[in-house]
Amino acid sequence: MIEAVKTAVKDMQEKMVSCRRDIHKHPEPGWTEFRTASLVAERLSELGYELRLGEEAIDREMMMGVPSAEKLAEEMQRAEKEGAKKEWLMQMTGGLTGIVAVKKFSEDGPVVALRFDMDANDVQESRASNHFPQQEGFCSLHGQAMHACGHDGHTTVGLAVAEILAAHQDRLKGTVKLVFQPAEEGVRGARAMVENGDVDDVDYMLGAHFGFKMKHTGTIACNVTGFLATSKYDIHFAGKPAHAGAAPEQGKNALLAAACAALNLHAIPRHSQGASRINVGKLIAGSGRNVVADKAYMAIETRGASSGINAFMEQEALRIIKAAAAMYDVEVQIEKTGGAAGGSNSPELASFLEAKAKELAIFTVVAEQCDFGASEDFSYFMERVQNHGGKAAYMMIGADLAAGHHDSSFDFDEKAMGYAANMLAYSVVSLLLQGEEI
Template sequence: MNQVLQELQPRLANIFNHLHQHPEVSWQEHNTTQYIANLLREANMEPHLFEDMTGLYVDIGKGTPKVGFRTDIDALWQEVNGVFQANHSCGHDGHMTMAIGTALLLKDMEHLLSGAVRILFQPAEEKAQGAHAFVEKGIIDDLKYLFGVHVRPLKELQDGTYAPALYHGAAKLFTGTIIGEETHGARPELGINVIEVGAAIVEGLQKIWTDPNISASVKMTQFNAGGTSTNIIPGKATFSIDARAQTNEVMEVITEGMERVKASVEAMYGAKIFLQVDAHIVAAIVNDEALQHMRAAITDVVGEKACAPPVVTPGGEDFHFYTYERPKLKATMLGLGCGVTPGLHHPQMTFNQDRLLIGVNIITRAILRAL
């Protein structure tokens, strides 16, 4: 396997460069999907694409796949050097490269596999929608194990170290509208000032109490009200709220607290508040058996000293939606310590690409152990 890996290295470097230079945002990954599909076809694999969405998957080996590996394929939309554009600043270009490398490696040893493996190339991770779409299509229904990977910043993992699990937190992104009553600035008693309503919501959010031993936060991140006239009390506003919690249970407490805040502020001001969840990212549900397979694979490849403890991180990942919806699925994510700097989602994010080949080796061995 090591010889095949070394032969793969220059090819994977070219694949990474192409993916890095051709990013596409969530649900628009059309060229990315076709590029990956063509690579797999060239290697005598039969990728499965969808008529109604981007993304794909491929099965390697005989029988019904029981072990899977998932990568995300979308990029962020952000300002880079003064220009808004699609940008791979979350490492999905590296994740795709490792998934393709794993598929090529498994295909080379297909005659030795004791079962089938499914590689999932999932769209729209950044919108927290892609995993849900794959679950709806039944793509993971037959799987017993599912592995993933994510590059990690130096703050969490030193370059050249690898973690067998990533404990991401939960996140909910809300948008809302406040309907008050517009009136003249000289007669505030005749109106309902939505700015004051918004301030009451902010104050209410600060009174949502959760377990102090578990990291959590809830805060308003956007608020828009009023026009260009300063003598009009505005009667309509829109806002956004970002909620984070390290566990799904604490996120439920926050959600219930927000409903109480909404009801009490409506009653206090006589306003109408409409609130909806735009994105829900669940906290990690890591299976110990899958974690042990990943830890053993890391030790096999790089030794015990380079095997770091599982990482607890406040960031979110929609990979965990698979286990949230399918609790019997045994899953974990590999944390790839590759010197991500200045940090994830930074427009100039870079990392040590030499670690991608090691990632392929670890992922492949974890899959073989699960088989």
């Protein structure tokens, strides 16, 4: 199978480049991936996969950081104008843009799942003459939206892997699940798919990302550790305005409540059992120099080396915010807009993947271990599968980068898609064909 996979990927390279550039040209941020998801659904349907869309794939109650109904409707209309088929769009109303594609093979075997994220960033893409997408005519057509993290490549690789598996379905055993996830940016989307039960029957779960700490095409890390659990919150304080000179006692100062909360949030003790983080990333308050501020807004996040440590930081943060509001006698509204679990690769699966990477003999470097040191909501899938007795692993596929992730000049070497498709397809085939557990 190894040569069959390599040949298939080689033959698909031009198709992958074309697909990636089309997706890059039409970027869609979290929960608005209507065109992208429709493209994915159309192709997977053609390949004979059983599709689960809409509320069959997403738990609506678990969605975080969803745009307004007006924004969703606007994005859906644009997707249709840009070629998305209405039959798919109607199943995604309300931002339900996740897809689970399932193919059961003729013989019993393990359930193997892969996650591919589809969303873009809220970034205005560079129009500099030396920016490759600008040079080649596939720059973003959408204002303040750009694939600045490589998810256009991830989605493309997912479709390539789907095609390879479908072509060899008569030789495979068990079941494959391809999870195309919305809203990874801001760690908003995975929980709604996990809580829907999408991976509860999975034995092996794989995820991958271009770049990060593997910055050169042809390199790979199969044992990624140190996912930081995180929680994201929007905080709105509502007080009462008053004339700051004539009647200050009649006001209730939301600005001071927010400032009090911000200072004391950074006073939460660090945790003895691992890394812990707190950050107030934004604080906007008040309306005028001579007015007691009646409103304030904060954007905050917590992080922890484990889900338990992050839960400690989260609970302390919420306690402090509520106490600050009570101290200044103002109302407070707390909205959770994102989150991810902590975790690390299952060691046995990581070792298996490392062996497969070496068998492929295409990588110049197969790193033994890579500390992630950040958050990615694949960790929700990882945690759920591991808690149900399965194994999960996340890989970093090396790619030469034009600029850092989320930068307006970001771009990645498109040859990296071939490396990723080889690695993921061969790993899945190997897991489906092997007769004994890892």
